[in-house]
Amino acid sequence: MKTSVAWLNDYLDRPCDADEAEQRLTAVGFPSDGRDDLTLAGGAADTVLDIEITSNRGDCLSHVGLARELAAATGRALATPALEPADAAGPEAASLTSVANQPHDLCPLYTARVLRGVTVGPSPDWLVRRLEAVGLRSVNNVVDVTNYVLFELGQPLHAFDLAKLAERRIVVRTARAGERFVAIDGTRHELNEDMLVIADAARPVAVAGVMGGIDTEVGPDTRDILLESAIFDPLSVRSTSRALKLASDSSFRFERGVDPLGVDRASRRAARLILETAGGELARGVVRAGQDDPAPLEVSLRPARTNALLGVDLAAEQQAAYLERLGLLPRVAGGTIACTVPSHRLDLKREVDLVEEVARLHGLDQVPTRDKIEIEARPMQPAVAARQMLGRVLAAHGYHETITFSFVRIKHGGAFLDEASEPVMVDDERRKAEPMLRPSLLPSLLACRKANQDRGNTNLRLYEAAATWRRHGGRFLEQQRLALLADVPAGGDAQHALRELRGSVEELIEQLGGPDTASRLHIDPAEMPNFAAAGQVRLGEQVLGVLGVLAPDTRELFDLKAELVAAELELDALIGLYPPARQAAQQPRYPAIERDLSIVVDESVRWRQIEQAVRDTRPAMLEAVRFLDTYRGKPIEPGRKSVSFRMVFRDPERTLRHEQVDPQVSAVVEALGKAEHIEAELRGGA
Secondary structure, rough: EEEEEEHOOOOOOOOOHHHHHHHHHOOOOOOEEEEEEEEEEHHOEEEEEEOOOOOOOOHHHHHHHHHHHHHHOOOOOOOOOOOOOOOOOOEEEHHOEEEOOOOOOOOOOEEEEEEOOOOOOOOOOHHHHHHOOOOOOOOOOOHHHHHHHHHHHHHOOOEHHHOHHHHOOEEEEEEOOOOOEEEEOOOOEEEEOHHHHHHHEOOOEEOOOOOOHHHOOOOOOOOOOOEEEOOHHHHHHHHHHHOOOOHHHHHHHHOOOOOHHHHHHHHHHHHHHHHHHHHOOOOOEEEEEEEOOOEEEEEEEOHHHHHHOOOOOOOOHHHHHHHHOOOOOOOEEEEEEEEEOOOOOOOOOOHHHHHHHHHHOHHHHHHHOOOOOOOOOOOOOHHHHHHHHHHHHHHHHEEOOOOOEEEOOOHHOOOOOOOOHHHHHHHHOHHOOEEEEEOOHHHHHHHHHHHHHHOOOOOEEEEEEEHHHHHEEEEEEHHHHEEEEEEEOOOOHHHHHHHHHHHHHHHHHHHHHHHHHHHOEEEEOOOOEEEEEEEEEOOOOOEEEEEEEEEEHHHOOOEEEEEEOEEEHHHHHHHOOOOOOOOOOOOOOOEEEEEEEEEEEEOOOHHHHHHHHHOOOOOOOEEEEEEEEEOOOOOOOOEEOOOHHHHHHOOOOOHHHHHHHHHHHHHHHHHHHHHOOOOEEEEEEE
16 A cells, blocks of 8 residues: 555654654564655655555555554554544434435445535645545545545545435445446446445445446535445455456455444544535534444453464563553453454454464564474375376376366256256356356366367377266265266277276276275166266276266267267275285296187177186186277178187196196187077187
């Protein structure tokens, strides 16, 4: 905030030069980001400091607020400005106007004072100089006073031309859809139902907490004024300001919170200055609509806790003295210091907040620091290690990790939402095109694939591990999932691409859980939405997800040309497999004998049935059975297929001979031919 040193000195019992102000404010947490020496109207000299104010210290977005901090830091006394206006005259303010405050949650308090018979004109030189120092141009004496009080006390104000208000009254309400508003800076805006406005009997005359309207601004012909001083909800002001791209010194302060007891003080201060600079008379009383003033907050501090946290040794009386300088009215009793928090300190809510206040005034440079720190070495958390392992395995299989937005188009997300669930939508102007939180990761990956297609990238493999959302039975469900998407190469076989995808999933599970875990993996054919051919992925009895070839209409939804295979699995279940269980074994000393067989079976026969039939034969010295390939086409008749697999035989005690293996292979061929639901015919072997 631009801060005039001359203006600061108006509120201190003895003056403070620019160097001291800069150094002392920096020491208590308000560093300067630069300074300018100015020559103002009339030749007056001043120094302006650009003071950084943290978002929790809205009370210091004013000269009185910074003077209060400076007084506490230097031992000076704070001289508060005169607030009381001259004796009010004329009728009651309530007989001249009224205020209807409908949404108390968005406007906790609205007050209005009425001044009649003012003469709007140029401001006095002292007022012009103060505003010029902080970068504001003079408008007229009434508007300048409202700006002056804003920078003096931190409470935004607004002056309306009372005669321009329809029925001379104020209505605080939310805007109606499509209402239009022209701000005092000339910009035009269309409002929506989420925005709080200050209206008269007919139309909005200000956007609450942000900016007044041009239709009721104070000008040379103004004679009667309605002076607004209010509290507006910070979140409402912030969202409205962002949506309209309309910001002001007022919105900057309301977004950070204003002093609830400062509303009336600022109104009285502004009324006094308007009477001094523009004349007129003040109507008796104030029109007030909203909540009562809040009760003071009591917070206690344990001096021993302060010393333990800061590593210092300060007596309770010394800590209380620091808090007294901040106006906290400390009372030492037993082992605690009870404090009454001033209304302007919205940031003081807990004991540790008071500890920070003691540290600031004691001097952060006086808080001891250690030359060395102790770090306890701990193993990586299993979930973190599992995520790293997952990334390494998929990268080794050629997959690129993606990080996409959680929002998707309704038509894209809706296609992946099951019938028992409802979508989770967001009501946000910035997400008009993509208002749905994704129920699946596949829409995000498919949109990413479309972006790559538009840039000519082919043969991609993508994966993402992230959250999905849906609503089921009235409850919001968030689930962590892993999705994989891979191209079927041009001219390639979708079944081959699917087997490669399955292999990636199998190795991922083996690396996360170990070989025994991987042996429990099963993929059962299933009918799945968005898939032309799909399988349900199970680990024992636990369903992990789905794997398959995407359906043409799903690709068309995203305007994708390449054939694609995809999988989506429960991420938490995969992470829970880690760490892998492995057993060390001695390397074989003797060579193995491998025998490959190709058998012709019906299309409906699955590899798992064939593998189980081979193992049920219990061939002696059989070490492994491995799937090799599937062939369809001539000379295989339609409805049949050729399945090739490899059997590995090994004798751990001696070198195995072929004549020992031949009977085992013959037994397997015979068993496959007789096995129910297989009835295989031998196509070839070696």
